[in-house]
Amino acid sequence: MIILGLDPGFGTMGYGVVEKDARGNCRAVDYGVVKTPPSENFAVRLCMLEQGVNALFDKFSPDEAAMEELFFSKNVTTGIAVAHARGVILLTCCKRCGRIYEYTPNQIKQALTGYGRADKIQMQRCVASLLRLPSVPRPDDAADALAVALCHAFTSRFSGLFGVR
Secondary structure (H helix, E strand, O other): EEEEEEEEEOOEEEEEEEEEEOOOEEEEEEEEEEEEOOOOOHHHHHHHHHHHHHHHHHHOOOOOOEEEOOOOOOOOOHHHHHHHHHHHHHHHHHHHOEEEEEOOOOHHHHHHOOOOOHHHHHHHHHHHHHHHOOOOOOOOOHHHHHHHHHHHHHHHHHHHHOOOO
């Protein structure tokens, strides 16, 4: 099974593609980011995100997609832009494969480290270790997206609880 993990963002959307074999072993296929230039207007940047997600589906043909749920603490303005980006990403994923799942940051941390309050460095090292990568994936958004994909790989037998309806 090929899983596309997404870390939604307006300026930078992280992606991680993980292949899970029949024995439950996972390997990283690819990871990176889709960036939108701040000089472009809002609508064009949303279109660029849609094009980026479509390009990922065209290149990797994932069976399922997983995304981190929206989380923001203080900056509501940034949260609104990210919410718009999430909407575009969710819509595109639903149109392309219909199998999109969402996980909270704490669920992702719990699935990978066994501790729902793991810090960013713990998570990044765990992702590198679980995928047998020589170093922590960069940029951070890509590492976060790989974490989402791994979370789904580890918990997909419970997918009915996390699927977008």
